[in-house]
Amino acid sequence: MPAQIVPERLAKLDSIVLLYGNHDSPEAGMCAMEAAAWIAGEEHTDHPSCVCPVIAAILRTANDRMGSGPEADERRTRVIRPLLPLIIGSRYGREEERRRTWMSSDWAIRSAVPRLLRLTSLAE
Numbered sequence: 001m002p003a004q005i006v007p008e009r010l011a012k013l014d015s016i017v018l019l020y021g022n023h024d025s026p027e028a029g030m031c032a033m034e035a036a037a038w039i040a041g042e043e044h045t046d047h048p049s050c051v052c053p054v055i056a057a058i059l060r061t062a063n064d065r066m067g068s069g070p071e072a073d074e075r076r077t078r079v080i081r082p083l084l085p086l087i088i089g090s091r092y093g094r095e096e097e098r099r100r101t102w103m104s105s106d107w108a109i110r111s112a113v114p115r116l117l118r119l120t121s122l123a124e
Contacts, residue, residue, distance in 0.1 A: 004040065004041065004089075005039055005040060005085060005088055006039060006040065006041040009038060009039045009041070010085060013039065013081065013084065013085070016035050016077070016081060017073055017074075017077050018031060018032050018035060018073065018076045018077045018080055018081055019031060019073055019076075020063070020064055020067065020068035020073070020076075021064065021068070022034065022046045023044075024044075025044055026038050026044060031046055031060070031063045031064070032060070032062075032063040032076070032080045032081075032083075032084065033045070033047065033048055033051065033056050033060055033063070034046050035081070036048050036050065036051050036056075036084050036087060036088055039088060040088045046060060048088075049091065050088050050089055050090075050091060051087050051088065051090055051091060052090040052091045052092065052096065052100060053091070053097060054100040054101050054104060055087050055090050055100065056087075058104060059080060059083070059087070062076075062079075062080065063076060
């Protein structure tokens with residue numbers, strides 16, 4: 001059965017503030033993946049079955065790399081929250097996961113690693 005967005009929960013998306021880390025319940029706060037699970041009507045988890053594991057791993061990392069505190073919460077919410085309805089239902093199977101893994105690895109090698117090297121003395 002394909003993942004479905006719960007319309008009543010999606011209507012509350014603009015009121016959600018995404019927070020650092022994982023949480024015991026939606027009432028205690030939500031990170032990006034916990035919010036995706038909540039919008040899809042799943043049990044509270046940061047590993048929702050409705051999201052491709054590759055996409056979920058990238059967003060969990062991005063969520064927590066933004067740090068904690070009010071400024072980080074605002075930035076995380078502004079950047080990641082609009083993506084949540086787009087990733088629900090993104091789990092298509094192992095072949096799609098492999099393709100996305102290669103795509104993200106390719107991006108990291110071509111874009112992220114050179115940027116990081118330029119920030120260090122290893123650039124030469």
